[in-house]
Amino acid sequence: MKAKLFLAASLFAVVANAQLTSIDENFNNFTAGSTTFPQSGWSVKLPTGPFPPQPMMIVTADTNKSIQAYPGSTVAQPMYLITPQIVAPAGDKTLSFDSGMVTGGLGTTGSVQVGLATDPADMTTFVAVGNPIELTSTTVQNFKVGIPASTATYLVIRTTSATMHSPIHIDNVKYDSDLSVADNAFSSNNVKFAVTADNNALKFSSTSTLSTTKIYSATGQLSTEGKIINNTFDIAKLKTGIYFIVIENMNGQSVKSKFIKK
DSSP states (O other): OHHHHHHHHHHHHHHHTOOBSOEEEOOTTSOOBSSOOSBTTBEEEOOOOSSSSOOEEEEOOSSSOOEEEEOTTOSSOOEEEEOOOBOOOEEEEEEEEEEEEOTTSSOOOEEEEEEEESOTTOGGGOEEOSOOEEEOSSOOEEEEEEEEEOSOOEEEEEEEESSTTOOEEEEEEEEEEOOOGGGOSOOTTSEEEEEOTTSSEEEEEESSOEEEEEEEETTSOEEEEEEOBTTEEEOTTSOSEEEEEEEEETTSOEEEEEEEEO
């Protein structure tokens, strides 16, 4: 009997700690309410408001459930919706979700920022991916963000409302293989780059305005990141070797490639 109980407990532990390779969540099976997290492997981190009501990550009670990041009495304070643990990203997948300001709030502006974290209980480990997505209306839109290679194993959607009592809508969170080029107007066809003759910089040519880049080693470690200035990025401090690169434009769209520094 004890052996059976031990086996059952061991199997439960394996299932509970399984790392996901993909996510497809519409929240319809979640328990509705304002204090129902953590559930189904998802968790939240919320700020403390100066007075009631406090910030809440609400699961709506309608038939088509969704998440409302309600800031309560706070202004411009980040709220974090954290996915179950995933397999460390290899840089070949995209996170997509629906978002917009919620009708009836005091304000109609806010932002959403996708990121990665190593500890779901500590958002000082949060590292942003791409630029913040500015929300300016209650029209719900679908957003897609390429997730770079990383050792972090938690995806995070950070919401920030510009006005108190102005919730932000989140729904249909999907993490899976990159969508087709047809779904993404920014592709490798839109940007070219080369290592300069002295191996100290990357020179870019693009039909889109480029903003930032992140460069990873062959083992997936972040080597350097920063802004692309005058279509140039300094790699003088990188050692010789093979590198993977994520190039982002001003619209928050990204493409991935690799290069060799000699």
